[in-house]
Every structure is written in C-alpha cells, then in structure tokens.
C-alpha cells in the first residue's frame with residue numbers, strides 16, 4: 001500500500017479578497033502535495049475558508065450585504081484563486097458547511113467537554129478583531145495591535161473556557177522529542193519558549209448576542225463557539241470527524257503536514273495540539289511555518305491595506321511563471337518581498353532566458369538531428385533537488401534546478417553540437433541525446449512547481465518535436 005500524505009493549508013478568512021499572502025500559502029502546500037504524489041504517495045490535500053467570527057460578520061455588515069450571500073461570494077473568490085493557481089486540492093472546506101463541518105466542530109466540543117476540559121468562567125480582556133484573539137497589554141504598541149494598527153476592544157463577559165493549561169507540558173514534550181515537528185528550528189524555539197512559561201486557558205465561546213455568526217455551543221444556545229475552536233477542527237471535520245463516515249479520518253489522520261504562516265503558529269502548535277490531546281486524537285506530525293510576504297515593509301494584509309492582487313500577475317504572466325516566482329524568490333522559512341521589479345527580473349532571467357530558452361534550444365537540435373525520441377530514465381539527476389524538497393525547502397530545490405539549467409547552457413556553448421553536427425553528426429547526436437535526457441530531469445523536477453511547462457516539455461521530448469517559446473518575452 002502506498003504511503004499516505006495528508007497536507008493542509010490554513011483556511012482563509014473570508015472577509016478579505018484573496019491576496020499574495022494567501023496565494024503563497026496555497027502554492028506552497030500545492031507544490032508539496034504534488035511532490036508527494038510524484039513519489040507515488042496517496043495524498044490528500046485540503047484547503048478552504050474560515051467563515052465565522054467577528055471579522056467576517058463586520059465585513060459583511062460593512063459591505064451592506066446579507067451575511068450568507070457575502071460569505072458565498074467571498075468563498076467563491078478563494079475557490080477561484082486556488083483554481084487559477086493550479087491548486088490540486090482534494091477538498092475545499094467551508095466552515096459554514098452544515099453537513100461536513102458543523103458535526104465535526106460540535107463533536108469536538110462535546111469530546112473536550114467529556115474530558116472535563118470545558119468550564120464556564122468570566123473573562124475580561126482586550127480583543128483584536130483583526131487577529132480574532134485576545135491581546136495582552138505588553139503585546140500592544142501605543143495601545144495598538146502591531147499587526148493591524150488598531151486598538152483592541154475591551155470585552156467582559158461570561159463564557160466557556162478550554163483548559164489548555166493542562167496540556168502545556170505534554171505539548172512541549174511532543175515538540176521537543178520531534179513527535180510534533182515544527183520547522184524551521186527558529187519557530188520551534190519560539191513555540192518552546194512560549195510553552196516554557198506554561199499556557200493559559202482559552203476563552204472558547206462568546207455570547208450569541210455579541211457573536212451571532214458561528215457554531216452554537218452544544219447544550220447552550222446562548223453561546224457561540226470561539227472562531228479558532230471551530231476553525232482548527234476543519235482539519236478533521238473535512239475527513240469526516242463527527243459526521244458518521246470516518247473512513248478518510250482513519251486513513252489520513254494524523255496530518256503529515258500543516259502549512260501555516262508564522263502569525264498563526266501559536267494556534268497550531270499550542271491550541272490545536274491541546275484540543276487533540278483532550279479529544280484523544282493523534283497529533284499532527286509536522287508544522288511548516290513559512291514567513292510572510294511583505295509589501296512596503298509590512299505584512300501584506302487587507303486590514304493594513306497594502307495588498308497586491310495575484311490576479312494581475314496570473315493574467316499577464318500565467319500560472320507557471322507566478323508559481324515559479326513564489327518558489328524561486330521567496331524562501332519559505334523567511335519573510336519575502338513581492339515587487340513588480342523583482343518579478344520581471346526573475347521572469348526574464350530564469351524563465352525567458354533560462355529554462356524556457358534552454359528547452360527550446362535543446363528540442364530544436366533534437367527534433368532536427370535525432371532519428372527517434374530519446375528514451376527517458378525516470379530518475380531526477382539534479383544534485384541537491386530531492387533532498388531539499390524532502391525538507392520542504394522548495395527554494396533550494398528550484399535553485400538547484402536553475403543551476404542545473406545554467407550548467408546545460410554552458411555545456412551547449414562549450415561543445416557546440418550545432419556546429420559539430422556538420423562534421424561529426426554521430427558525436428553531435430550523442431551530445432544532444434544527453435542534453436535531452438538532462439532536460440527530461442528538469443521537466444520532471446519542475447512538475448510540482450510548474451506543472452504546465454513540465455507537461456509541455458515532456459510531451460515534446462516524447463514526440464521529439466520542437467518547442468515554441470514557453471515564456472514569451474514581456
């Protein structure tokens with residue numbers, strides 16, 4: 001039986017229109033999902049939208065729309081984005097889905113309650129709607145949330161709490177031992193130092209009058225579940241948790257990889273494991289924490305108002321070039337910049353003049369000189385590529401491909417098979433055959449990153465035909 005691989009993106013708040021940051025999360029997870037499919041694994045890839053909470057409610061009010069209609073329209077935008085990015089997800093979950101998600105979230109709550117980890121209490125605190133989270137005074141700068149540049153609201157109310165404090169040691173141990181691996185190391189250290197001081201219990205519900213948009217607390221119709229309690233559960237409700245058919249849950253849980261941004265590390269590496277431990281479920285195996293895409297020196301965000309729309313780039317340069325940029329120019333483990341200038345530079349240097357030109361040159365010679373298609377050995381012979389991809393270091397993996405491609409260019413310049421063909425056609429054929437076989441390695445290696453280009457190159461190799469320019473000059 002093939003190995004299973006369950007990979008998820010976070011579910012996106014439906015309040016905003018999708019931007020580069022969201023596109024990055026989807027593309028990163030998709031490249032990993034495709035890589036594992038290439039390895040022959042049985043992959044399940046989940047993405048979707050987070051549609052409850054105050055943020056979504058207020059946005060629908062501001063848009064002057066009926067909330068259901070608003071959420072439907074917004075979710076559609078994310079679904080369309082995923083599609084235009086070439087996302088190969090197996091499911092797109094919406095937390096407003098009453099058939100799939102509500103039973104899962106309800107079952108989770110009941111399980112936590114049975115474990116004795118839900119209790120009623122009073123809470124007073126500063127709530128940042130942008131983060132959908134309470135903030136400590138010490139987290140604020142000039143009384144404002146640093147991420148959203150807004151003053152949090154003081155909230156005092158009676159609600160339910162989740163006894164997260166009980167699980168701090170257990171979570172810490174799981175992370176230290178690598179049973180729950182958090183990468184990169186810097187993020188692992190960040191969460192471990194947070195866990196060092198223990199964890200506080202979490203306010204887990206809000207009165208319905210303050211938060212009508214959400215899932216009702218089982219057995220108490222006056223309260224709505226906290227949006228993060230409901231949202232995190234998507235990773236298992238999508239597999240059938242709570243809704244009767246748990247075949248996928250049995251097969252795919254625990255998740256092999258949650259891909260998340262660094263701003264939601266604490267929810268995934270503390271709250272979520274705490275909920276799973278309380279519910280008696282296995283912990284995810286790994287959390288990949290990527291950096292943020294910045295614009296004007298700050299996190300790109302609708303709330304901040306500095307977003308770049310991926311659509312513009314997808315329309316002008318196409319899906320593959322866009323995915324290439326995210327892979328090649330943004331190191332997943334650090335913050336990265338998206339600028340128009342950098343995009344054009346990378347497009348011209350590595351695609352038009354790089355892989356695109358190389359593939360056309362090689363296939364032009366191959367289709368003119370070779371008597372039959374080159375037989376391709378399926379292995380990828382690009383030094384460093386596989387090892388990097390295994391570590392989810394797509395940045396290094398695609399750089400290995402660019403270097404390999406530059407090396408092939410150098411070989412063509414040095415051995416000049418196009419000249420040699422006139423005097424020694426046999427030798428020229430030999431060189432070109434080797435080049436084609438190396439090009440096949442490149443095509444195979446870029447399957448997870450640029451699936452369309454990979455397909456076009458591989459088809460030309462199979463048929464031994466010339467290739468039109470893959471990336472038109474802009």
Ligand code: MSP
Pocket residue numbers: 009010011012013020021022024025050231232233234259260261262263264291292293294299300301
């Ligand atoms: N709804 C929550 C996640 C719940 S998961 C159970 C949420 N949504 S979000 O839309 O705000 O963010 C979704 C993902 O997009 C997060 O991983 C976040 O880090 C990522 N990004 C949002 N803006 C980003 C950038 N500017 N750059 C890179 N990724 C960013 O949080």
